Amino acid sequence: MQYMKPALRNGRYTLISSSLSNTLNPNPFIFFLTSPFHTLQTFRSQSPISCFSSSMAFSSAPDPSLEKQFGEFRTHLEQSGTLRDRIRTVVSEIESTTRLMYASILLVHHSRPTPELLEKAKSQIDVLKEKYKQLADILGGYPGQYYRYHGDWKSETQTVVSMLTFVHWLETGKLLEHKEAEEMLGLNGPEFNLDVEDYLVAKVCG
Template sequence: MADDTAMTNAAAAGPSANVDPAIFSSLQAKIDEETGIKDELRALVDTLSKQGRVTQSILSRVHNTPTAELETAVLTPCADSLAAQAATVKILADAASKYPFYKWNNIWQRDMQNVVSSLQLHDWLKAGNLITLEEVGQRLNVPVNVKDEDTFHITIEDYLLALTYTIEELSRLAPNAVTLGDYARPLQISRFIKDVHAGFQLLNLKNDILRRRNDALKYNVKKVEDVVYDLSLRGLIPKKE
């Protein structure tokens, strides 16, 4: 009986004796380290997000600002706000580049897409052109499409997703421009988004989200086409167009 009791106690104690508490202490240390990294990056992204809301608020004025007043009411203050965001992006890039990119990029991904979209919209309103991925990198002073090292960068997917947000905003602007008496703007927007949509058709997209956003582009194209068609029926398209 005594031997049976000893064997039972040994069996009960065996598994515990084989688990080193240091294993869990080490895991907790790793958890604490990752929490510290996340908090560091999250603080910078929160700052970028707040600045982004300011930039987007400025850009939203385009929907009720006559084209002749865009420079002073929208473009100049937007450029200043984007410069502040660019400075924060650089700080974020320096901090994030110390860690594996694809482990942490989900923290800042959407906010970076918003920055890129704001740059695209600002430059289109100013010059009517689409800023390239490389030009975005130059403006924000960060790498783009990096393949040979694990560092902070702007991906092709980020750039393209940002472009779908920009097209969505321009499709809103088309009818609002008509309300403001600018009948040339919808034609300009229509040409641009048709060119972008045609460009997307050349891409073999692997990203599921990007494919869905690409599918939605045709609805934005049609929305602007309807505005242009209505202007045509009413004889309001400028003769030079």
């Protein structure tokens, strides 16, 4: 019993010290008593806990699905560029034919319009009709893309319709109707036709 009393006193002292330490220090060390005959020991964590796991590591390998999407997008751009080049080649030929037709019409301003002058200007209509057929064949392989590429030949078409309207007026004294212009140029197909806006702009600004 004499040996137990100091031990109990030591135990009470340890508990009181631990309570005081918790009160004075908001981040106390961990105290524990292994036995009445052992001294107090303090333990501190020696190695920090990692906040990252292997599952959170970023992978440097590219995403195959993303590469596939970019590959398809690149292929689409290349196809669109090739198609636009083909269209512009034909449009350039339309522009050249239009200049020849315009040169014939200019002679009308220097003399009275004769059947010979009008026929010379009208001789280019069949050439233009063939060029527009080539455009229709090119766009035929890309259904639903008419208005996407329409701007590539819009201005040239307005000029063509304007000259056709003038020649038609010199020959008949009447305005050229929309359907008549479509038939002259072969632009009366379901997918490839003469846009109404182009026709009206040619009539107003021509």
